[in-house]
Amino acid sequence: MLFASELCGARFLLSSLNWIELKLAPLPQVFNLCVMQDTQLPQYIAVLMLFVLAVAATGGMIVMSMMLGKKGRGSKIKDTAYECGMLPIGEGSTRLSVKFYLVAMLFILFDIEVVFMYPWAVVYKSMLADEATRNLILGSMISFLGILFVGYLYAVKKRAFDWKS
Amino acid sequence: MNLSLMSLEISVVALGLVVLLADLWLPAERRRALGYVAAAALGLLLLQNLSGCCSCCVAGGDGTAFGGMFVQDGLSVFFKRFFLLAGALVLVLAVEFSDRIATGVSEYYSLIIFALAGMLFAASANDFAMLFVSIELITITFYILTSFTRGKVAALEAGVKYLILGALSSAFMVYGIALVWGTTGKFNFNELAQVAGNFTDNKVFLFGVVFILAGLGFKIAAFPFQMWTPDVYQGAPTPTTAFLAVGSKAAGFVLLLRFLFTAIPSVTAHWDKLLIIISGITILYGNLCAIPQRNLKRLLGYSSIAHAGYLLLGVAAMTSAGQSAVLYYLSGYLFTTLAAFTVIALVMRHLDSEDIAGLAGLNQRSPLLAATLTLAMVSLAGIPPLAGFFGKFLLLKAVIEQGAVNHGYYCLAFTALVGVVISLYYYFGVIRAIYWSKDAASREPILISTPMRVAIVGCIAGIFWLGVAPGAVLRLAESAVNALHCPGLALN
Amino acid sequence: MTPPFAVIAVLTIAAAVAAMTLRNLVHSALAIAVAFIGLAATYLQLNAQFVGLTQILVYVGAVAILIVFAILLTRGGEAPEKSVFSLSWIWGVLVTLAVFATLVWAIKHSFVVERETSVTAPEANVQQIGQALMTRFVLPLEVIGLLLTAALVGAVIIAMKEESVKAKIEDGRSKMDEPANPSSILHPPSSRGGQR
Numbered sequence: 001m002l003f004a005s006e007l008c009g010a011r012f013l014l015s016s017l018n019w020i021e022l023k024l025a026p027l028p029q030v031f032n033l034c035v036m037q038d039t040q041l042p043q044y045i046a047v048l049m050l051f052v053l054a055v056a057a058t059g060g061m062i063v064m065s066m067m068l069g070k071k072g073r074g075s076k077i078k079d080t081a082y083e084c085g086m087l088p089i090g091e092g093s094t095r096l097s098v099k100f101y102l103v104a105m106l107f108i109l110f111d112i113e114v115v116f117m118y119p120w121a122v123v124y125k126s127m128l129a130d131e132a133t134r135n136l137i138l139g140s141m142i143s144f145l146g147i148l149f150v151g152y153l154y155a156v157k158k159r160a161f162d163w164k165s
Numbered sequence: 166m167n168l169s170l171m172s173l174e175i176s177v178v179a180l181g182l183v184v185l186l187a188d189l190w191l192p193a194e195r196r197r198a199l200g201y202v203a204a205a206a207l208g209l210l211l212l213q214n215l216s217g218c219c220s221c222c223v224a225g226g227d228g229t230a231f232g233g234m235f236v237q238d239g240l241s242v243f244f245k246r247f248f249l250l251a252g253a254l255v256l257v258l259a260v261e262f263s264d265r266i267a268t269g270v271s272e273y274y275s276l277i278i279f280a281l282a283g284m285l286f287a288a289s290a291n292d293f294a295m296l297f298v299s300i301e302l303i304t305i306t307f308y309i310l311t312s313f314t315r316g317k318v319a320a321l322e323a324g325v326k327y328l329i330l331g332a333l334s335s336a337f338m339v340y341g342i343a344l345v346w347g348t349t350g351k352f353n354f355n356e357l358a359q360v361a362g363n364f365t366d367n368k369v370f371l372f373g374v375v376f377i378l379a380g381l382g383f384k385i386a387a388f389p390f391q392m393w394t395p396d397v398y399q400g401a402p403t404p405t406t407a408f409l410a411v412g413s414k415a416a417g418f419v420l421l422l423r424f425l426f427t428a429i430p431s432v433t434a435h436w437d438k439l440l441i442i443i444s445g446i447t448i449l450y451g452n453l454c455a456i457p458q459r460n461l462k463r464l465l466g467y468s469s470i471a472h473a474g475y476l477l478l479g480v481a482a483m484t485s486a487g488q489s490a491v492l493y494y495l496s497g498y499l500f501t502t503l504a505a506f507t508v509i510a511l512v513m514r515h516l517d518s519e520d521i522a523g524l525a526g527l528n529q530r531s532p533l534l535a536a537t538l539t540l541a542m543v544s545l546a547g548i549p550p551l552a553g554f555f556g557k558f559l560l561l562k563a564v565i566e567q568g569a570v571n572h573g574y575y576c577l578a579f580t581a582l583v584g585v586v587i588s589l590y591y592y593f594g595v596i597r598a599i600y601w602s603k604d605a606a607s608r609e610p611i612l613i614s615t616p617m618r619v620a621i622v623g624c625i626a627g628i629f630w631l632g633v634a635p636g637a638v639l640r641l642a643e644s645a646v647n648a649l650h651c652p653g654l655a656l657n
Numbered sequence: 658m659t660p661p662f663a664v665i666a667v668l669t670i671a672a673a674v675a676a677m678t679l680r681n682l683v684h685s686a687l688a689i690a691v692a693f694i695g696l697a698a699t700y701l702q703l704n705a706q707f708v709g710l711t712q713i714l715v716y717v718g719a720v721a722i723l724i725v726f727a728i729l730l731t732r733g734g735e736a737p738e739k740s741v742f743s744l745s746w747i748w749g750v751l752v753t754l755a756v757f758a759t760l761v762w763a764i765k766h767s768f769v770v771e772r773e774t775s776v777t778a779p780e781a782n783v784q785q786i787g788q789a790l791m792t793r794f795v796l797p798l799e800v801i802g803l804l805l806t807a808a809l810v811g812a813v814i815i816a817m818k819e820e821s822v823k824a825k826i827e828d829g830r831s832k833m834d835e836p837a838n839p840s841s842i843l844h845p846p847s848s849r850g851g852q853r
Contacts, residue, residue, distance in 0.1 A: 044698075044701060096726075096729050096730050098730065098816045099816070100726045100729065100730065101723075101726055101727065101730055101816060102812065102813070102816040103726075104719070104722050104723040104726045105723065105812040105816075106809065106812065107719050107722070107723075108715065108719040108720065108723060109805050109808060109809050109812070111714060111715050111718065111719045112715060112805060113802075113805060114714075115711050115714060115715060116790070116798060116801070118707075118783065119707065119783050119784075119786045119787030119790050119791075120787055120790065120791060121787075122783045122784055122787045123784060123787035123788055123791060124787075127788075127791060133791070133792065136791060136792065136795065137791055140791055140795045140798060140799070143799055143802070144798055144799055144802040145802075147178070147182065147799065147802040147803055147806055148802050148805060148806055150182045150185060150186060150806060151185075151805065151806035151809040151810065152809075153186065153189070154185055154186070154188075154189065154806075154809070154810060154813065155809060155813055157189040158189075158813050158817060160813045160816070160817075178803060181803075182806075185806075185810065230796075231793070231795065231796045232793055234793070234794075234796055234797075235796055268814070268817055268818075269814045269817065272810050272814055275810070276807060276810060276811070279803060279806075279807045282803065283800075283803075286800055294794055294797045295796065295797060295800075297797075298797040298800045298801060298804070299800060301804055302800055302803060302804045302807070305804055305807060305808055305811075306807045306811075308811070309807070309808075309810070309811035309814065309815075312815075313814070315815060348767070366767075367767045368762070368763035368764070368766050368767040369763050369764055369767045370767070371763075372759075372760065372763050
């Protein structure tokens with residue numbers, strides 16, 4: 001039941017997106033003519049519209065539930081956390097494993113690595129075809145990744161990716 | 166691509182990676198000795214560099230690679246030998262220190278080698294991209310090395326302080342590079358030198374230069390950017406402090422020399438007053454603040470600020486005599502500082518703090534260490550037969566020679582002399598603690614391992630050699646500095 | 658100044674100010690994520706696609722997450738009792754204003770606008786960045802690889818448990834300044850860490 005309604009909502013979203021795309025497709029050109037002669041920003045108008053749509057959908061749901069739904073009576077006791085019938089003691093936050101930090105840190109490092117690989121991948125084909133730059137395009141990325149692979153190996157052997165240790 | 170020019174850097178990077186990998190498969194109890202292996206490898210590289218370069222490098226081994234970004238000339242060769250020697254000695258010290266590192270001994274070694282690689286790249290950097298990347302490699306490894314004994318609150322505090330101020334100074338430097346690039350469109354130092362003359366009254370360009378100098382000033386701990394020095398020196402593990410004092414400072418100076426005299430000579434020529442003022446204030450600040458210190462590492466931190474001021478004398482003089490004096494002084498500073506920190510690491514191993522009182526009775530416990538620390542202090546103070554004296558003499562001579570041009574140089578020389586007199590007080594306070602204090606905490610003799618003994622004796626020999634027979638190193642320094650003044654020859 | 662730029666700029670600055678002044682650290686983290694997005698939009702508006710997308714990928718994607726984790730790991734995000742400003746904020750404001758004023762003055766009084774040095778405003782697409790990165794700037798790229806490896810080692814080292822303490826006690830070397838429980842700073846009580 002719930003699943004079906006969710007599916008329905010998704011289909012509605014998709015179709016409305018489609019409609020926007022169709023109706024507003026000339027919009028970037030219009031924008032281009034009026035205000036932004038020298039920027040590629042209009043390309044991202046779709047991103048902006050998606051963003052607005054997401055905010056509208058989530059905000060709309062909250063507003064709708066507040067308007068349509070029945071308001072229960074809140075009290076201080078009702079808002080407290082349920083802890084097996086005992087009075088909750090201490091703060092709500094518990095200490096987290098340092099693993100979270102490690103995951104975030106490793107994610108950033110490999111993220112940056114990928115950032116450097118992206119322009120490499122873009123020029124890879126053209127530079128590989130050129131006799132003069134063939135060795136360079138291979139050698140540079142192999143040595144770059146080689147250095148990073150040592151770091152990766154280190155992290156693996158030190159069980160940095162191992163959640164259970 | 167001229168990869169053979171970079172063989173030294175490639176070997177050092179490979180060494181660092183091998184040490185990192187070796188850690189993964191070596192049993193824990195044999196990791197400690199890995200440091201000796203790494204130090205020996207660096208020593209071999211140094212020997213190979215010395216023997217190879219005496220025959221060929223002076224004449225034809227120079228050149229540039231990667232479109233002038235990486236330059237191999239007299240100056241970079243001089244500093245590369247300097248960094249290799251410093252790296253090898255620091256590794257020996259790190260082995261001695263390794264039992265105080267709770268976890269990750271071989272990571273400590275390999276991070277030292279990575280920092281060394283950054284310094285080698287800095288010695289050859291002839292381009293803003295290389296300058297920034299090599300400085301970041303040095304700084305980021307030092308963030309980790311500083312807070313390596315992470316169970317100690319002092320080390321964590323030092324690491325955080327260094328991280329925040331270092332990131333701030335890096336941000337300033339990147340901003341400065343962006344401004345300079347935005348106005349001139351040049352990244353390469355030699356290309357920038359050709360057009361820098363047109364921009365001497367462009368305020369944005371000058372702002373960029375000032376911001377870059379701020380970033381470099383942080384590395385060498387010159388006056389307005391020196392705040393981090395005492396805390397970081399005190400809190401960091403002793404081998405890190407030693408490498409920070411010697412290697413990081415020297416890397417800052419080689420980049421400063423290249424930036425000021427290769428990239429923007431026409432701007433630097435107008436900035437003698439600024440350099441004079443910074444140098445004078447740095448000397449006075451370091452020496453005056455060192456007086457009340459009781460912690461030996463903190464005292465050496467302030468003393469290192471003062472020495473950055475002395476080194477800036479040679480930069481402010483803006484002559485090749487001054488620049489070669491900087492190189493000479495740095496060589497003396499290498500041996501002296503490493504000797505001092507070695508003794509600290511050995512003597513203070515059983516103490517929680519590095520208070521000067523802990524030196525009491527050192528003369529009975531180990532005459533060799535007592536003599537070494539005394540020599541180091543005497544050399545830092547600049548008493549005649551030792552390295553520090555001759556270096557200071559050369560620096561002052563270079564400054565006074567310029568006095569005819571600008572009378573500010575006389576004031577600067579006078580300030581430096583006042584600084585030397587002040588410094589005598591606190592350096593001799595250390596010596597007094599060694600020989601004339603009664604209440605020794607411990608009487609047991611200090612054991613010194615053989616490699617440590619070799620390193621100490623080498624440092625002492627270096628201090629005496631540079632003080633008594635300065636000819637060889639001075640000639641090397643002079644030929645190294647020539648590379649700064651005729652950069653056109655280095656172009657492909 | 659085009660209207661989109663004005664909107665983006667106001668949004669970015671407002672988010673940055675909010676990140677600075679909000680009392681709840683989690684709210685600050687959210688505000689700074691918005692500021693990151695605004696910055697990315699600025700880059701895109703300046704036709705710097707690669708930088709803009711990198712900003713989204715690294716800062717919005719990863720750094721914001723790290724900030725949130727850091728808040729969770731340190732003090733659980735409760736709002737501080739005292740004012741968020743340090744006592745010497747007035748000096749900070751003065752220094753900032755001084756730097757800003759001098760920069761504005763410098764830009765007004767220099768001929769950067771005239772473009773006489775033929776700095777053709779480069780429209781850097783990813784292709785050109787790739788070309789430059791693979792030819793001219795290949796050495797800095799390798800050094801950055803080394804830097805990332807060093808940073809990775811550092812990140813692992815900080816989070817690693819003490820492993821060889823037992824071995825060294827058997828070794829009989831001095832343990833004078835070894836901390837009693839060195840890992841307690843970052844590690845939670847061991848039994849809970851794995852399950853959360």
